[in-house]
Amino acid sequence: MSGRTLYDKLWDAHVVRDNGDGTALLYIDRHLVHEVTSPQAFEGLRLAGRRPWRREANLAVPDHNVPTTARAAGISDPVSRLQVETLDANCREFGITEFTMNDPRQGIVHVIGPEEGFTLPGMTIVCGDSHTSTHGAFGALAFGIGTSEVEHVLATQCLVQKKSRAMRVTVAGRTGPGVTAKDIVLAVIGEMGTAGGTGYAIEFAGEAIEALSMEGRMTVCNMAIEAGARAGFIAVDDTTIDYVRGRPYAPTGELWERAVAAWRELHSDPDAVFDREVRLEAAAIEPQVTWGTSPEMVVPVSGRVPDPAQEPDPVKREGMEAALRYMALEPGTPVTDIRLDKVFIGSCTNSRIEDLRAAAQVVRGRRVADNIRLAMVVPGSGLVKRQAEAEGLDAVFREAGFEWREPGCSMCLAMNADRLEPGERCASTSNRNFEGRQGAGGRTHLVSPAMAAAAAVAGHFVDVRELGR
Amino acid sequence: MEKFETFTGIVAPLDRPNVDTDAIIPKQFLKSIRRTGFGPNLFDQWRYLDEGRPGQDHSRRPLNPDFVLNQPRYRDARILLARENFGCGSSREHAVWALADYGFKVIIAPSFADIFYNNCFKNGLLPVVLAADTVDRLFREVAAREGYVLTVDLAAQTLATPDGEVIPFEIDAFRKHRLLEGLDDIALTLQHADEIRAYEERRRQEAPWLFAGVEGGR
Numbered sequence: 001m002s003g004r005t006l007y008d009k010l011w012d013a014h015v016v017r018d019n020g021d022g023t024a025l026l027y028i029d030r031h032l033v034h035e036v037t038s039p040q041a042f043e044g045l046r047l048a049g050r051r052p053w054r055r056e057a058n059l060a061v062p063d064h065n066v067p068t069t070a071r072a073a074g075i076s077d078p079v080s081r082l083q084v085e086t087l088d089a090n091c092r093e094f095g096i097t098e099f100t101m102n103d104p105r106q107g108i109v110h111v112i113g114p115e116e117g118f119t120l121p122g123m124t125i126v127c128g129d130s131h132t133s134t135h136g137a138f139g140a141l142a143f144g145i146g147t148s149e150v151e152h153v154l155a156t157q158c159l160v161q162k163k164s165r166a167m168r169v170t171v172a173g174r175t176g177p178g179v180t181a182k183d184i185v186l187a188v189i190g191e192m193g194t195a196g197g198t199g200y201a202i203e204f205a206g207e208a209i210e211a212l213s214m215e216g217r218m219t220v221c222n223m224a225i226e227a228g229a230r231a232g233f234i235a236v237d238d239t240t241i242d243y244v245r246g247r248p249y250a251p252t253g254e255l256w257e258r259a260v261a262a263w264r265e266l267h268s269d270p271d272a273v274f275d276r277e278v279r280l281e282a283a284a285i286e287p288q289v290t291w292g293t294s295p296e297m298v299v300p301v302s303g304r305v306p307d308p309a310q311e312p313d314p315v316k317r318e319g320m321e322a323a324l325r326y327m328a329l330e331p332g333t334p335v336t337d338i339r340l341d342k343v344f345i346g347s348c349t350n351s352r353i354e355d356l357r358a359a360a361q362v363v364r365g366r367r368v369a370d371n372i373r374l375a376m377v378v379p380g381s382g383l384v385k386r387q388a389e390a391e392g393l394d395a396v397f398r399e400a401g402f403e404w405r406e407p408g409c410s411m412c413l414a415m416n417a418d419r420l421e422p423g424e425r426c427a428s429t430s431n432r433n434f435e436g437r438q439g440a441g442g443r444t445h446l447v448s449p450a451m452a453a454a455a456a457v458a459g460h461f462v463d464v465r466e467l468g469r
Numbered sequence: 470m471e472k473f474e475t476f477t478g479i480v481a482p483l484d485r486p487n488v489d490t491d492a493i494i495p496k497q498f499l500k501s502i503r504r505t506g507f508g509p510n511l512f513d514q515w516r517y518l519d520e521g522r523p524g525q526d527h528s529r530r531p532l533n534p535d536f537v538l539n540q541p542r543y544r545d546a547r548i549l550l551a552r553e554n555f556g557c558g559s560s561r562e563h564a565v566w567a568l569a570d571y572g573f574k575v576i577i578a579p580s581f582a583d584i585f586y587n588n589c590f591k592n593g594l595l596p597v598v599l600a601a602d603t604v605d606r607l608f609r610e611v612a613a614r615e616g617y618v619l620t621v622d623l624a625a626q627t628l629a630t631p632d633g634e635v636i637p638f639e640i641d642a643f644r645k646h647r648l649l650e651g652l653d654d655i656a657l658t659l660q661h662a663d664e665i666r667a668y669e670e671r672r673r674q675e676a677p678w679l680f681a682g683v684e685g686g687r
Contacts, residue, residue, distance in 0.1 A: 016668040017661055021643040025661060027668055029679050037561065039502035048655070053665075059683050065500065079500040079523050086502050097683045118683060122676070130560040130584060144584055146562035147504075148591035148654070156658045158665055162641065164583075194487055195554035195580055228557065230583045251678035259678045294487050315552055319486050413559075415496045422520075432558060434491045440520045 003269025005166045006235055007201045010141040010266075014124045016158055026161045029123040031153050032109045033060035033096065035087035036415070037128030041151035042090040052094050053157040059118050060091050060098040063108045064415045068378050068405035071102060080416065094154075107381020107407040110134040110348040114218065115383055117247025121236045121263040126153055131348045131431065133224040136233030137217035138240055139266035141201070143230040164230070165275035167200040168268070171208035173282040178465035180358065181216030182350060182429070182448035184208060184280075185223040186288035190298040191280060197229030200276065203268060204234050208282035214243040215352045222349045223431055226295040235267035289335045289461055290433045290446040292323035297433070299335060301451065301463045307331035326435055327443050328423070336461050338445065339371060342426040343456040344438070345449055346378030346405075347412035350429035353387050355449040360393040362453035362464060368401035369459030376403040376418070378410040402456070414439045427455040471593050472651035476574050477620040478547030481537055482611045488551060489558035490585060494567040498523055507563055508570030512538065542615045550607055551578040555596075556585025565592045575621050577628075579604050590644050591654070595623060597638050623649060 004012070016025040038060070045051070052058065065080035075081040084101060091098035099105045105112060110131050113119040119135045125142040126132060128150040135142035149159055169188055189196075202224050209220065217234050224232025234240075241260055244250050251259045286300035297320070299306065308320035308331065324331065329338070345351070345359050356379065368375045377397050379385035385407055388394055394404045411418040412430035420426055420442025429452050430437075433444040447455065454464040498510045500523055509527035514520075516538060518531040532539045538546065549568070555578040556564060565588045568576065573594065579601040581589075589596045599607075610630065611617045620629040623645060628636040647654070658665075673680055 017664050019643065021646075022641055023643050025658060025664070027665070027672070036499050040504045040562075043502075043504075050655070054669075056683055077500075083500050083502055116683075120678070123679065128560060128562075130558065144560035146560055146565070146584060146588035146591060148562060148588065152655050152658065155655045156662075156665065157669075158658055160643075160654065160658065162643075194557055195582070198554065198580060198583055225558075225584075228554065228582060249681065249683055251681060255678050255681075259676070262676060294489075315486050318484075322485060413491075413496050415499065432489075432491070434489045434558060436495055436514050437491050440495070440514060 002273045003271040005268045005272040005274060006139065006203050006233060006266060007141070007166045010122065010124070011163055013122065014141070019160065023160050023162050025158050026124060027158055028126050028153050029057065030118060030125040031058045032113055032125070032127035032132070033058055033150070034064060034109050034127070034129060035062040035083045036064045037147050038090065038150055039083065039086045040147050041154060042094065044151040045094070045154055050155045052096065052154045055095045057157060058096045058154070059113070060087060060096050061106055061109050061112055062087050062101050064409045064413065066101050066408040067416055068408050068410045068418055071406055077417070104382040104386070107384065108348045108351065108409055110222065111352060111380030111384065114138065114214070115247070115381055117244060117250035120244060120250065121240055122266055126159065130225045131222050133230065133232045134218050134222040134348060136221040136224065136231055137214060138244070139233060139236035139263065141231055141233065144225065164201040165199055167197060167202045167229070167276040167278065168274040169202055169204050169278045170206040171204070171280050171282050172206045173208060174211060175208050175282045175285055178287060178450065179285050180448040180450060181212050181219035183285055183288045184282070185220045186290065186295065186298045186446065187280060187285045189223065189227045189295050190288070192227050192278060194226060194294050194296045195228045197224065197227040200229050201231040202227065202229040204232060206282070209234060210237065213354060214239060215354045218352070219349055223295070226431055236263045287448060287451050287464055289451070291327065291329060291335070292320065293326055293433055293435050294323070295431070295433060295446060297323055301335050301461060303335055305329045305331055305333040305335070336463065339425070339460045340427050340455055341371070341373050341424040342420060343372060343375040343452050344411045344426055344428040344430065345376070345452050346380070346410050347430035348380065348409070349431045350449050351378060351380030351384065353384050355429065356384070356388045356393050359449040359453035360396045362450050362467060363400045363402065363457065364396050366400055366457045368456045371459045372456055374403065375401060375456040376405055376411070378405045379407045381407045411438050413437060427452045427461065470651040470653065473593055473595055473623050473648045475620065475622045477618055478574060479543065479545050480548045480550050480611050480617050480619055481543040481546030482550045482608050483537060484552065484608060486552040487554045487557055490556055490561050490564035491558055493556070493564040494561065495521070497521065499561060499563050504566055505570060507567035508572070511567040511571040512536070547572055548575040548577065548619055549573050550604065550611060551576060552604070553579050553601070555581050557582040560584045562588045562591070565589050565594055569594050577604065577607065590648055593648065593651070595621065595648065597621070597628065599636065599638055603636060
């Protein structure tokens with residue numbers, strides 16, 4: 001018999017019962033809650049007269065609707081305000097811990113989980129949010145769920161799940177300078193397509209993945225869903241354990257030692273067999289820029305906007321043509337000729353301290369180009385913001401002409417006031433370039449923080465490796 | 470949840486791959502704290518010529534005449550024919566609520582994104598996966614004949630075309646069962662409450678750090 005994959009180990013440890021019909025009742029260790037996908041779930045509990053099964057397994061935070069400008073006056077949009085107030089009221093009623101909007105620990109749900117040690121290796125972690133895959137960076141089984149399942153987890157601490165197939169994506173060798181976790185994952189999505197991971201749980205492996213910091217690993221796992229996989233994860237190693245040590249909710253003392261011993265087992269066995277293997281050479285990966293309206297529509301910064309005429313599959317060709325119309329781009333245009341209107345550095349993909357350091361390093365001593373109407377930095381959490389300010393990064397950004405904002409999801413999906421106007425073109429460190437994602441008619445190009453910062457300075461895309469620093 | 474048995478409805482073709490949940494229901498409508506009322510904003514960006522806002526009177530907004538659901542022959546469609554990777558992106562169940570609230574009962578595509586697919590079954594919406602070439606053929610047949618209807622028989626796992634052709638489809642037994650019976654998932658799981666407690670007891674011994682929790686973090 002062959003060995004077990006990391007996915008097998010995580011799955012097996014959480015099976016409460018095998019339902020005998022291809023599904024299992026899976027125990028959920030941690031549930032993150034935000035204001036957008038939870039109100040109907042709490043309402044469902046109320047209507048059925050149910051209480052949370054284990055309320056201390058939950059942590060709530062408002063992030064999608066919160067303003068990123070001064071918060072003393074509260075939220076001006078009454079509909080957004082009601083949603084955030086509803087979360088506050090539900091958490092009070094059901095006894096769930098919440099970092100409210102003005103709590104210094106408030107931030108994007110996928111930033112604060114790891115930051116607080118609420119996310120730990122070996123756990124099952126869910127949230128009514130597709131980017132829950134982020135937490136897989138810790139050797140955890142983490143995936144997004146719909147609101148009906150949010151209610152199910154609240155009521156039972158379990159989910160009925162069908163096991164996915166196992167895929168391993170190996171990024172072999174080391175990346176070159178200026179190539180980041182974001183570029184790795186965009187290259188993976190470009191290779192696999194946005195449906196390539198559908199039905200799979202993806203383990204990211206290989207030297208280039210092992211070399212990443214925890215923050216880089218979170219960026220990679222965050223976008224597993226953009227390759228179609230609900231869950232992406234990475235084996236536990238010293239990097240993982242060093243990151244978790246000393247976090248507010250991490251175990252301590254003798255419990256810490258026991259936990260670490262268990263976490264050391266969280267890797268695929270050498271003889272484990274995967275249903276599918278994908279391999280990329282890290283050295284071949286350049287900084288990436290998306291050109292279309294799906295994350296798979298991506299090219300290296302040295303490349304050109306592709307020509308649909310070269311695409312043999314008619315459905316794909318029509319998709320490319322529609323994307324080029326929406327993006328107002330001509331086939332064959334060099335990526336570095338694409339001029340921008342706005343720059344957004346933030347989101348659950350790229351708003352952690354290392355992301356802000358990387359962007360600040362590019363920006364330091366430079367100015368945002370005149371054609372950029374707005375360049376903004378939105379830290380992932382209050383604690384990230386405080387750390388950045390302690391390092392003087394806020395001053396670097398401000399002096400260059402960036403706006404320095406309060407934490408939240410912000411212009412990744414534009415549920416608050418931060419958005420693109422119709423026709424505006426944005427270099428964004430977020431995760432989705434869908435039509436209208438950042439504002440109706442807005443045009444999004446996904447890039448790494450360093451590439452976004454370089455684009456802000458140049459006014460168009462540039463190869464960050466050629467910026468001379 | 471209402472039981473799903475057989476259903477006959479007019480088919481509308483949405484001929485583009487990778488239709489994401491942002492397109493199905495744009496973000497400004499996710500601010501609702503209710504489960505209903507999303508139908509008028511289904512495909513809002515494609516369906517209307519202006520930009521939609523929550524709470525407005527949608528019946529007075531200018532319709533995009535080119536969008537398929539606005540064409541008179543598809544106005545009463547209750548089955549949506551779609552392309553690869555339908556429902557990708559955000560986990561928002563609001564996308565399913567919008568499709569169901571609009572009146573769709575069945576969506577046919579060569580593939581669906583996992584979270585969307587799962588959400589459908591929680592709301593009595595049946596996603597049917599067919600081979601890409603079969604879907605291709607259905608697109609041609611729908612275009613060729615106004616008022617094209619399909620009859621879906623979930624128990625038999627078949628679609629019947631107007632010409633009497635019967636097309637079988639695959640579906641997980643447990644999903645089919647729950648949809649046919651209209652079962653409440655939470656009530657079913659709570660029948661196993663003792664097993665959940667026994668699991669927790671065992672795990673508390675094996676891995677006590679998992680149960681430290683976050684009480685008092687407020």
